[in-house]
Amino acid sequence: MITGENTMGTALLLAAAPAGKGRLIDATSTLPTLAAVPPSTLTGTAAGTIVELADPTDQQTVLTRVRAAAAASGPLSLFLIGQLHIDGKHGRVHLALARTTPATLRYTALPWEWLVNELKPRRPASTRVVVDLIADPDAWEQIRAHGLTLGHGVSLYGRVAPALPRRRLAQPAYLKAVAGTWRSGVNPPLPELHAKAAAQAGHEGALLLAVDGTPAPAPAPAPAPADTAAAPLDATAEGPLPAILAAAHAGRHGEAASLAARWEAWALQAHGPGSAQAVHWLEVRADLAHLAGDPGSSCELWMAAAGARLARHQAPDSPAVQAAVDRAHHQWQQLRDPQRARDLGPHLVSLRRRVPGRRPGATEAAQRRLEILHSSPRSLPAAQ
Structure with a gap:
C-alpha cells in the first residue's frame, strides 16, 4: 500500500x-x-x-x-x-x-x-x-x-x-x-x-x-508433501488460506493438504493442542478433504474439530460447534463404502446426541442410518 x-x-x-x-x-x-x-x-x-x-x-x-x-x-x-x-x-x-x-x-x-x-x-x-x-x-x-x-x-x-x-x-x-x-x-x-x-x-x-495486494514477481515453489519438517513457516506470513484454497480448487489437492498440514503443525507447536489456531487448521484440512472427494477423511476431521471445540468448553449450540457436526454428518452421508460408514457411524451418533443441531431429527436420522448399515452389511442406505 x-x-x-x-x-x-x-x-x-x-x-x-x-x-x-x-x-x-x-x-x-x-x-x-x-x-x-x-x-x-x-x-x-x-x-x-x-x-x-x-x-x-x-x-x-x-x-x-x-x-x-x-x-x-x-x-x-x-x-x-x-x-x-x-x-x-x-x-x-x-x-x-x-x-x-x-x-x-x-x-x-x-x-x-x-x-x-x-x-x-x-x-x-x-x-x-x-x-x-x-x-x-x-x-x-x-x-x-x-x-x-x-x-x-x-x-x-x-x-x-x-x-x-x-x-x-x-x-x-x-x-x-x-x-x-x-x-x-x-x-x-x-x-x-x-x-x-x-x-x-x-x-x-x-x-x-x-x-497482501502487493504484486510478487513469481510465487515460491510449494514444499513437497513429505517435507513437513523443512524450513519453518513464517508465523507472520500474510494469505496462507487463499493460496491453499486456490491450489485445491485448481486440483492440486496434495499441495493444498501438505501446506495446511504444515500450518497445523506450526499452530500445534506455537499454541498447543486444542488451541483456536490448531482447531482452525484442523477445519481447513476437513474442507480440503471434502474438495478432494474424500468424505471419510473429511468426516473424521470435522468430528475431531467438533470434539476440540467442545473440549474448549464451547457450547453445543454455538454456531461453530453446530457447523462442525453438521458438516461431519453430511460427509458421512456421502460415503459409498459401507464398512467405512459403519466405522465412523458410532462416533458421529455419539457426537450428534451432544450436538443435535438446528435441523429437527438429525440425531434420529443418524441413528437410523447406522442401524440399517449394521442390519444390511452389503448395502448402503441413501443419504437423508
Whole structure:
C-alpha cells in the first residue's frame, strides 16, 4: 500500500446492518471512533478525503459512492462493517443494508461481486480494504469453504465471524481495536496492525483475513508433501488460506493438504493442542478433504474439530460447534463404502446426541442410518 506520498487519498467508511430483528451486528457503533482518526492515517497518504456511509438504505446509492471512490487516482482505503448473507437463488454473498430482509436481499443488499468489479480496474497495491463482518449460517458455511477475496492487487485484512447464537448482537471489536490503536498515535504497518487488533478483539471461531495486494514477481515453489519438517513457516506470513484454497480448487489437492498440514503443525507447536489456531487448521484440512472427494477423511476431521471445540468448553449450540457436526454428518452421508460408514457411524451418533443441531431429527436420522448399515452389511442406505 502506498503511504507517505504527496497525493490525495480517499477513505470510504461503510457501516450497515438491517433494522429490527434481522440485525446481527451493531455496525455503526465504530464509526465515531474511526471518524476521529486523522484522515491521513485512514488513507495512508499525506492528505485524505473521508466519505462516511452510516446505515445506507439503497444498494445503488452505495454502488455510486463506491464507484466514485474507486475512480479516484490516489490510494483508496475501504472500511466495511456489517453482515453477510447468501442470495438463495444464485448463491452469491451480499452485504446487508438498512432495509434488507431475507425476502428482499437481492434488491436491497450490496452484492459482494459489485465491490470486486469496482475495485478490479484499480492499480495493484493502491487499494486496501479492512473489514469487520458477521456472517449468517449460510454465508458462514460458504465463506469457510471458499474464502472471501476482492481480487488481484487488493489488500484485504480483517475478521469474518459467525453470527452469535440466540440473535445476540455482535460488536465490531476488531475495527474498534484498529481505530483505538490509531487514535493512540501509533500507526504500524497493516499486517502488524491486523495481528494486534485480532489479538485484542479475540477471534475464537472467526476467519481472519490477511491478503497482501502487493504484486510478487513469481510465487515460491510449494514444499513437497513429505517435507513437513523443512524450513519453518513464517508465523507472520500474510494469505496462507487463499493460496491453499486456490491450489485445491485448481486440483492440486496434495499441495493444498501438505501446506495446511504444515500450518497445523506450526499452530500445534506455537499454541498447543486444542488451541483456536490448531482447531482452525484442523477445519481447513476437513474442507480440503471434502474438495478432494474424500468424505471419510473429511468426516473424521470435522468430528475431531467438533470434539476440540467442545473440549474448549464451547457450547453445543454455538454456531461453530453446530457447523462442525453438521458438516461431519453430511460427509458421512456421502460415503459409498459401507464398512467405512459403519466405522465412523458410532462416533458421529455419539457426537450428534451432544450436538443435535438446528435441523429437527438429525440425531434420529443418524441413528437410523447406522442401524440399517449394521442390519444390511452389503448395502448402503441413501443419504437423508
